Amino acid sequence: MAANSGAGKWILASVLALAAIAGGVYFFYPAGDEPGPAEGGGLTIEQRVALVEEQNVAVGLLENGRNGDAAERYALMVTAAPGEMLPLRNLVIARLLGLDELKQRMLAEAAADDVRDAAMRAAVKSAIDAAEQLVDRQPDASTAHWLAALAWMAEQPVPPDPEALQRALAHLEAASATAGEVVARYALFDMTQHADDPALVARGQAALREAYEAAPxxxxxxxxxxxxxxxxxxxxxxxxxxxxxxxxxxxxxxxxxxxxxxxxxxxxxxxxxxxxxxxxxxxxxxxxxxxxxxxxxxxxRVAPHPLEFVLHRFSDEFYVGLPEIDWDESTAIAIQLRPADEAKWPAIEATGVTDLRAIDVNFDNAVDVVSIEPKRLKIHTRDEAAAAWTLAAEMELPEGLEQFVMADLFMVDSTRRP
Known part of the structure; x- marks a missing residue:
């Protein structure tokens, strides 16, 4: 972002209309004068338009970690469009990912052990039920069997329950029937490599060999x-x-x-x-x-995240008869400039700024400003008492450098390793 001289006196305030919760995006279709004929799965145009909008909200929730809310929406969509695969598969994924969300909430609420265990058992069962329903609908689909295996092994102790393990392995072997399928084969190996039963270990090693031969x-x-x-x-x-x-x-x-x-x-x-x-x-x-x-x-590639299997479109039949999306490219986002509070954000004197970023450089929980001027990089820190910016550091740059990339190396991941 290029910054001009005196740009510190202004703050750009963008008024954005959030089309859906948590990053979901609505696609608006113009409604007809009268309800259209039933085309996709016996649903009217109006019903399908509503489902498209609901899907865009639900997938936004799902991809932003609000898995429980997404699961509730997908469960309703399964009922509304029982012939469609999208709601059911995404419901399975939402319930699987929602298990950790539920566990964290129970811990935060300091729920009693029996209450937490009962809630987790119910949540796991709901994920298994949805996954088995998906397999019934798509008995030859490797993705359906892989998701079902994940559901059966969810929240399993070490060693896992024998019945749950066998059900999971059966699903993975069914998924492995697809030529060249490596995800299910690797999962089968990973699930059995530390088993006490030599037969299970051999079963997993055979799957690993097939996976390697498919992707050497x-x-x-x-x-x-x-x-x-x-x-x-x-x-x-x-x-x-x-x-x-x-x-x-x-x-x-x-x-x-x-x-x-x-x-x-x-x-x-x-x-x-x-x-x-x-x-x-x-x-x-x-x-x-x-x-x-x-x-x-x-x-x-061999152990993907379940979100990679989220469906974003209904079947082709579902869209038959739906009107085209009415895109109005002339519609602009309203942008309004307003003066900043100069007592809080005094101006930084700068000339010829080609790049500027706000970042906490010295880890004092206050905003610092890093900018590039011709052949100079400058770091300004704010003096709270004097309500002014101070040039804390600067360095000479080679000719022609006009932009920079920030990288926070203080904490590179959630394990808190520097």
Whole structure:
């Protein structure tokens, strides 16, 4: 944002009409003079227009963490449009994500253990019921079975309830029937890798092998499959080690560890029949690449967030007969400039400002201003007592630098690690 001289005397106040709660967006269709004929699933045009608007509110709630509110809306939409898949799938996702929301609310309210447990059991059951209904509607859909597996394993203790585990595994195996499906196969492996039952472990390892064969360039699948092969003393690991050398090329410059040497040492240890060394080398390789951004990105591909499966459109039939959206591109957002309270926000004297940001630079819980002028970067802090801005720091910049990017390195994530 470019700032002109004396711009500190003004505050830009934008009057925005929020079209829906929590970031949801309404799409308005013009209503006809008379109710239209029933087209999509026996619903009138007016009913479908209302559902489109309701969906946009509900998805806004869902994507902004208000999962309980979203679930209530989707439950009503399931009743209103029983033939549509969108409300039912999104209801399952909302109820799944709402479990943590409910748990946090119960903790905040200091609910008694029996009250909290009863509420969580009821919420889990409602998620399972919706997921099983979705599977009944789409028995061959891998996404439906994957969501059902998540529902059955939700809030499970360690080790999980045997019946819940078996139901979840059955759903994942049904989802794995789709050729090339890696999400369900990885979930099956992840769910069983620490099981006490060797048969379950073998079941998961077989799923991991199929997932790796379907996506051999996925670093997450690669690292787990190498460790699994080493643990099983599988001589086919030689091919995996060979193929891995090409896959890891982008990582070589991102670590001081010689990844190719680890793979070569493991390869040699296979020839020597020393499986203890093989396991040590591939475990070290796995640990080194596990925290790399590329590997984390690949993890998201095989273990996606449920929100990635939210539906945003109804079926094509649903929209038959609906009028086109009446976009008026000439409608502008009303913008009004008003003088700032100069006692609170005195002007910053600046000339030729090309970029300006407000940020708490010195962590004193007060707003500071960082600006770029020709060949200078300046940081102004506000003197509360004097009601004035003070130039706290400045530095010379090379010719031509006109903008900057802010990064808060004080706390990079919710684990509070610097």
């Amino acid at each position: 360039n996925n670093l997450t699948l690669l690292r787990y499959w190498l460790v699994t092969q080493a643990r099983r003393q599988d001589k086919d690991i030689v091919k995996t080690l060979t193929d891995a050398k090409a896959v890891i090329q982008p990582l070589k410059k991102r670590t001081t560890i010689d990844l190719e040497q680890l793979l070569q040492d493991a390869y040699q240890a296979v020839d020597d029949g020393n499986w203890q060394v093989v396991f040590a080398k591939v475990s070290g390789f796995s640990n080194v690449i596990s925290s790399d951004d590329f590997t984390r990105s690949d993890l998201k």
